[in-house]
Amino acid sequence: xxxxxxxxxxxxxxxxxxxxxxxxxxxxxxxxxxxxxxxxxxxxxxxxxxxxxxxxxxxxxxxxxxxxxxxxxxxxxxxxxxxxxxxxxxxxxxxxxxxxxxxxxxxxxxxxxxx
Amino acid sequence: xxxxxxxxxxxxxxxxxxxxxxxxxxxxxxxxxxxxxxxxxxxxxxxxxxxxxxxxxxxxxxxxxxxxxxxxxxxxxxxxxxxxxxxxxxxxxxxxxxxxxxxxxxxxxxxxx
Numbered sequence: 053x054x055x056x057x058x059x060x061x062x063x064x065x066x067x068x069x070x071x072x073x074x075x076x077x078x079x080x081x082x083x084x085x086x087x088x089x090x091x092x093x094x095x096x097x098x099x100x101x102x103x104x105x106x107x108x109x110x111x112x113x114x115x116x117x118x119x120x121x122x123x124x125x126x127x128x129x130x131x132x133x134x135x136x137x138x139x140x141x142x143x144x145x146x147x148x149x150x151x152x153x154x155x156x157x158x159x160x161x162x163x164x165x166x167x
Numbered sequence: 168x169x170x171x172x173x174x175x176x177x178x179x180x181x182x183x184x185x186x187x188x189x190x191x192x193x194x195x196x197x198x199x200x201x202x203x204x205x206x207x208x209x210x211x212x213x214x215x216x217x218x219x220x221x222x223x224x225x226x227x228x229x230x231x232x233x234x235x236x237x238x239x240x241x242x243x244x245x246x247x248x249x250x251x252x253x254x255x256x257x258x259x260x261x262x263x264x265x266x267x268x269x270x271x272x273x274x275x276x277x278x279x280x
Contacts, residue, residue: 143209
């Protein structure tokens with residue numbers, strides 16, 4: 053069975069510092085995709101970044117990067133130079149690549165950026 | 168671009184009432200799904216569909232029904248509402264390929280009294 057674990061219920065980080073949000077996963081699929089979403093207080097779900105299990109390089113999107121360690125089954129989100137607007141809930145998600153199946157999410161991490 | 172449209176945005180039900188949450192997408196996505204979000208529980212999958220005529224259960228399917236008669240629509244039916252179904256519900260859709268992200272509706276805040 054697939055499983056996503058986010059062990060940090062909440063984090064407080066000073067503005068302009070880098071922050072790492074942890075995500076570990078478990079799957080028996082040989083190929084899979086990993087996703088991160090942001091949910092601000094307004095409630096909408098915003099897609100941030102994607103990493104494929106066979107991608108050789110870690111994904112980056114602006115200030116977001118994904119620290120993908122396949123052997124450890126971890127896909128941590130790194131936000132560089134944090135901003136007040138980064139305060140939100142962050143979810144890690146996974147789905148298999150080569151078969152029709154569901155997308156599953158972790159429980160999320162609430163990030164607070166302090167001025 | 169409409170994307171994923173969920174209706175209603177807010178709803179209050181009495182225990183025992185039934186209702187249907189609507190979800191429609193205009194991106195020709197094969198995959199559609201319903202999640203509920205509760206504090207500390209993340210997004211839990213209720214039901215999902217990989218194409219018209221195909222549905223499957225997720226983690227928390229009890230008390231909910233779905234059908235997928237068209238590619239565009241994926242309604243979620245609450246058969247007999249219970250206070251435990253008070254939650255925020257999200258519909259999401261994506262292409263079938265696993266490397267594509269899911270697009271979410273704006274959510275429905277449901278309260279069962």
